[in-house]
Amino acid sequence: MTGRAAPTLAPSQNWFARLLRVREVSLVALLLIVTLGTAAINPLFLSFGSLKDLFLNVAIIALVVVGETIILLMKHVDLSVSSVVGLSAFLSGSLFVAFPGLPLPLAFVFGLLLGAVLGSVNGLLVAYGKVPALVATLGTLYVFRGVTYAVVHGGQINASNLPPAFLGFATGSVLGIPNLVLLVLVVMLGFGIYLGNYRGGREYYALGSNAEAAVLAGINVKRRTMIGFALSGAIAGLAGVLYLARFGTVDATAGTGLELQVIAAAVVGGVSINGGVGTLFGAGVGALLLGVMGSALVTLRAPGFYQQAIQGALLLAAISFDMLASRSAARRAAKGRQS
């Protein structure tokens, strides 16, 4: 690795923190290797248009990853995000069909609110109903999707039904950076700062690290869990509106399967499935890495099924890495205690 910072630190101190840093460093390194390697074979991979496509493809996943990371930090999981994206995409499209003159910001607000309501259903089930998040959100994954089918009723939203200004938002850019990517970056940055530097944000880490200690520290665990799921839903709802803006055509299957890509991205990016560990920066890099891998395989004309296999292999590698890291950390700690 290139960034071996501060070798003067005592080896036992900050060992784990350093390892995590290495984790993010190694992800970025892997990202560079894949990108440059592919570019060496096919220089077009680094062309402006190709990169722009890549970022646009990753943007929506990366946005949903923000909410999922909050949930994973609390040692929960939210499987319903893909259905929230689908329902929000279709309903905001219907809204434009019904009110063609609708101001754009209102559409975003609508997506956010709808998502927050759907997320709150998960929150109620998990925080107050004590339903394990895996089961609760698996249930709502199907329920929300079912509602979408009922509402869509075989129809679909077409780009021709949508106001040009709305579609223009997705294709528009500032200084060459697509609006969509900018918006996602702003959300990621905002939540990154919130999770790292605000009392409320740190509570998500505390809760996932040791829920019992969180209660003793005076954290309102139920409320925090509730807010976390509402946020995850709201972010997925916003992602649904952006999905509509980007693709223009939406039917009842929009977003299907997204939830697993999102969880995979977060875990590859170092967010622990056991809660309490991970950063949005890492999760974002994870999403980017999976996206780059996908495009690289397309560029290299590899058969499509390799893409899924490689995504899976990356996920396994990431989880094995975490297990090995925590095991060797525990061994070191035990050794330190004996001496």
Add this chain to the structure above:
Amino acid sequence: MTETPTSTPPLLTLSHASKAFGPVQALSDVSIELFPGEAHALLGENGAGKSTFVKILAGVHRRDSGALQVGGQDANFHSPGEATAAGIAIIYQEPTLFPDLSVAENVLMGRQPLAGLGRIDRATMRQQVAKILSELGVNLDPARRVRGLSIADQQLVEIAKALSLNANILIMDEPTAALTLSETERLFKVVRSLRARGAAVLFITHRLEEVFAECQRVTIMRDGMWVSSGPIAEYDTDKVVRQMVGRDLGELYPHGEAQLGEVALSVRGLTQPGVFRNISFEVRRGEIVGLAGLVGAGRSEVARAIFGIDPREAGEVKVNGHVLTPLSPQTTMAAGLGLVPEDRRQQGLVMDMSIERNANLAILNRLRKGWLMDRAAEADNARQWTEKLRLKAHSLSDPASSLSGGNQQKVVLAKWLATNPSVLIVDEPTRGIDVGAKAEVHRTLSELAASGLAVLMISSDLPEVLGMAGRILVMREGELVGEVSRAQASEEAVMYLATGQHKRQEGAA
């Protein structure tokens, strides 16, 4: 310290507190006063009600009656948060911290110092915690993650948290049980500095030498009741042990006179570094041998190592002359050894499964017919053993969770007896079981011994060990420190050995 307790008002007064859980009176009429600058020891046997007492002060349980005053004001805690706000901090034996967060964040969670725009000021946070830690004379990096810290260091983080909350009453629940000698010394140094600032420290401990060295006053409890309180000068080891123990053995312990047969279980030089050392003993057929000692002395660990669940580095275990392979419960069971574990709900039973299935779990292989289970043989086996143990159940198809504690224990016994063991290790067989059911379990055990089974009984309930066992082995801090025969056995004798006070048992180790 030097001032007499009566000259300063107490920081905390709890008077005539009682607490019942359903029909069980856990605490009745208990009083205590804590004065600024004192270390106060709360002593009592396992089950004397110390934990309930602490939980009342911590706001976890609410007392049924009695009065609590903190700092001269009446207090009624509805939650742990209210006790904390009143200046009471509890340091549990196993600290509850956030392993993935830094020491500084653990200390100041929810109260982190803020910079502009509500952002956490990390530099100030670390400085504040570093200051508290250095006042305690502790060398810990506030930026370090808690994961990997020793229990001793984690306790210090808890103490730092208490100080950051301006707690002036610290309650420590067996803080030294898991500490090494030097860690213990460091903890007491911290305690002395806390006392110097006028805080009161309430210690719950089993180590009497610590009480006499570090504490100014002592309160003794027994069976949920207050026995006595006073300055430590008025006590000596004899008096403390007598007051902790003093009670009559009832007819709770039927004891069939069994014929002792050949050696069934022989353990030689069993060692696992850091857990237990050089454990050697024998158990004969027809004999019940008690294994006594304080919680944490390593008794269950020895049992688990004998059975082959936990590793052992050295030593040999023989059952009926056959040497057992370490770490192989299957061969251990085949050799004729059974282990009734300490926690029957977690380790002994599958609570949601039927009584019949639970009773058959250990011999599934014998109840097969080809590749399928033989339902008739299953029903037969379960009926045979539950009848023998006089199990009280509506139907054997009811889930194990529907049974009372005593009957659950019988199902666990039935499961092991079905394997035709020659040696049975029972770990805390009557914990959490009411008195009537206790007598039933005891009767069962002594009948089994009379029929030629060798029984090793681990129990923290001293009267039980004394009443049941023919011989009592005593462990302290991972070592077998003595053996007391039934004739010489008294609670005092065992407690002296278990706590390391040898005044009356010279050379017993």
